[in-house]
Amino acid sequence: MAYLNPVLWETKVFQSKATEDFFRNSIQSPLFTLQLPHNLHQTLQSSTASLVIPAGRTLPSFTTAELGTSNSSANFTFPGYSIHVPAGVTLQTASGHLYKVSVPIMVTPTSGRADILQQPIQQVFQQLGQPSVIQTSVPQLNPCCLQATTEKSQRIETVLQQPTILPSEPVDRKYLENATSDTLVYPGNEHKIMPEVLLSHQESSHYVSLPSAVFSPQVSQTNSNVESVLSGSTSMTQNLHGGSLFMSPLGALHQHVTHTQPHILKNRTYGRDSVKQPRNIQEPSNILVSKKDSNCQVDLSIQVTDDDINEIIQVDGTGDTSSNEEIGNARDVDENEFLGIIDTGDLNVLEEADSISNEDSAANSSDNEDPQVDTVEEDPLNSGDDVSEQDVPDLFDTDNVIVCQYDKIHRSKNKWKFYLKDGVMCFGGRDYVFAKAIGDAEW
């Protein structure tokens, strides 16, 4: 039995090479900070037109007035259109690479991470000691991942499900776009800017704190919950603590977070589907991890945090006083409610009509009430008694992992059939990607 490694499959999924790219990149978002020097104010105003995307999506043109400070930075999201960057602009990626644009370039997003959602963030001001340095910042967030930066200078919200519009950010107001995401390409430089999350603690510079809710869902409780969910996944989660989190009016958002937490894992591994269909929770497909040995365990449940475990309502066996007499046909009226839930065929099989109440305390008290119980009680299960380590726990200790979605899992007696789709299989140290997979197994 796999009791020695609780939720072993989960750690396997996160640690396996099949998904390392997936999770890592889904958390990271291309971060682009655009910081414009003073002298470009006028230029910007004039060249604003060039920055307005003609593709029909509004890129709010920013003016210096809106920026309002000496060091102005603007945040772009590049949902899927190209931006013309005038010459003389220095762009800095989240990783810190500086690209000085000597010629006017067109920044065109390429399809990269499919599960990144645009999300406006506050303006970022980064002083790298060079006021003339210009940085373009594009916050692109994965709606499905939780991430937070702990810097004072930057807050990246993680949208779990639906991005909420942050008010009062004039620049980024319109940036809630669902789109395939975007890795910016500089045709001039032939550099591909790797999207990365700015996790490093940057020197705190003066920043404009938006009055609007730049929400960081890392209320510490939620964070820990999330961390338990994402345990072992990336080093991201460790960076989520510490620092002063930018607390914002979280009330509703927090609830939003917790409610959608059950769908974190599901959403995270959904890939581009999550972006296109925000209602992916209702999608029938689930993530299935199957091991490549003869022992197959079908696990269809969604990862739920500890909070949710406590909220799970027991459907059967409740609401009845447990009468400990054998063949006690004292059926309470309450029990009839549950006939619909409990299989009636099974109820007929069960001669006893009582059901154990939900709480242990009630059960214990009822045990104390009837001395009959002691006489009926069987011998306690000894550890050495009739127990054998049937399944060697090492059976799960394998590197062959399939992470995919399932169409149908079928079983007849001990013959299993798997109809899988859209997955990655790590087998024999090699990775195989498939759109469809059919498997047969015998247990």
Next chain:
Amino acid sequence: MDADSDVALDILITNVVCVFRTRCHLNLRKIALEGANVIYKRDVGKVLMKLRKPRITATIWSSGKIICTGATSEEEAKFGARRLARSLQKLGFQVIFTDFKVVNVLAVCNMPFEIRLPEFTKNNRPHASYEPELHPAVCYRIKSLRATLQIFSTGSITVTGPNVKAVATAVEQIYPFVFEITT
């Protein structure tokens, strides 16, 4: 003699169904995630756990009631049930193995001769019921034993009863009735 014939008959027990209680609430989700060889049926609220050693399938409810099916003998059923309870205990639940009861035993028996069912039904009016359009076998109930026998024209008989002893007794009881209506 009938007694001699009985000895020669092989009664094969094909299925033993038993129930027991763990006297503690079981978190089905935890069992589904951490247990081995489990099927979680969330829509009906039960977990199926299959064991290899005694080939049994157990249906586990969150109330702590467990039904164990698939064993081929009563001892095996108890053995498997205990092993199952033990594995639940290892998952962390405070399991107490109580109220073990064999509920149903299914056995198959083969007569070396064929049986004429309509005649048999006429002779055993109150106990036997035969509806050829619905089911090709005669359903013979023995109230005292709480056993039900399904008698086919080929001579094969399926017996279900509350325990193995009742099943054996039922076969012995039915044999003389069947023997005289052979083709």
